[in-house]
Amino acid sequence: MPLQATSMTGRRHCLALGAAAAGALLLPAARAQSYPAKPIRIVVPYPPGGATDxxxxxxGEKLATRVGQTVIVDNKAGAGGIVGTDAVAKAAPDGYTVLVSLSTSMLTNQFLYEKLPYNPQRDLALVSHLAVSPVTLVVHPSVPAGTGPELMKYIAANKSKLSYGSWGNGSYAHMAGAHMSQSQNADMSHVPYKGEAAMIQDLLGGQIQLAYASALNAKPHIDAGKLKLIGVTGAKRMAILPNAPTLMEQGLKDEVYQIVGFVGMAVPAKTPKDIVDRLAREVQGIFEAPELVERIAGMGFTVSAGTPEAFAAVYKRDLPVWERLVKQSGAKLE
Known part of the structure; x- marks a missing residue:
């Protein structure tokens, strides 16, 4: 009898373990199906009105319809995207606080700031690469160059005579301009502005000779003949400027001209993988609408919504390039 009782007890224990294991396997799928069970907050670490917003x-609008829950967009601006990004990094990892931000706060800030309150690689889980934002390289019409190689020769031949603008210290425009100057040993002067509008006004007036600028803000002046377009960054031509060749096409093969800024989605680290994947699938579905893709293209962006794994691969590829650019430019922010 004692042996029989022991055998029965062991059998029950095994059955209990089996049931627990089965339950553990079913948990992620069940959680993904029940998510979301309450409103989702999308944090944008910039003021209202911009492309990221x-x-x-x-x-937010499309996601609310797809999942049947309220989605709130919370503009939490401050310190170049740091305030809002930090708020998401420190939020509960449950999928109800989501970040939509630029590569600045998600990638480059970790190299620009000596003291950053969050570590994007440690504190954020990447969800989806939403869109990429190549930029134009434009010059004042007085500059006798029409292509990338011609501009490089002109820069090299006019050492210490030229100035390039940027929309701020540590921006891509700053770092790419510094790279051009150093690659040609040109000693160009960097003129940082508080925003792109002021930079373009000085470029139009000839106070600076060249700059990287968004297609959305540069195109009207290019069309009017007030700025000369040299080329665009990135691996592909821009829909908004289909006739403008990339700098890569023109023979500038350095990876500095290949990388582009991005708009991406992330959640706090340790958010369950099934919820991360669910969010990514919903985002991909949202950006399948042709009219939305076209509207975003008109703003100078290219939709790139995909899986968390695809986003991670791009992030890993571009990270050392951005790190090198920051070091080369000497940019440091407090």
């Missing part, structure tokens, strides 16, 4: 609001 626009994308977040489109995602």
């Amino acid at each position: 626009f994308m977040a609001r489109v995602i």
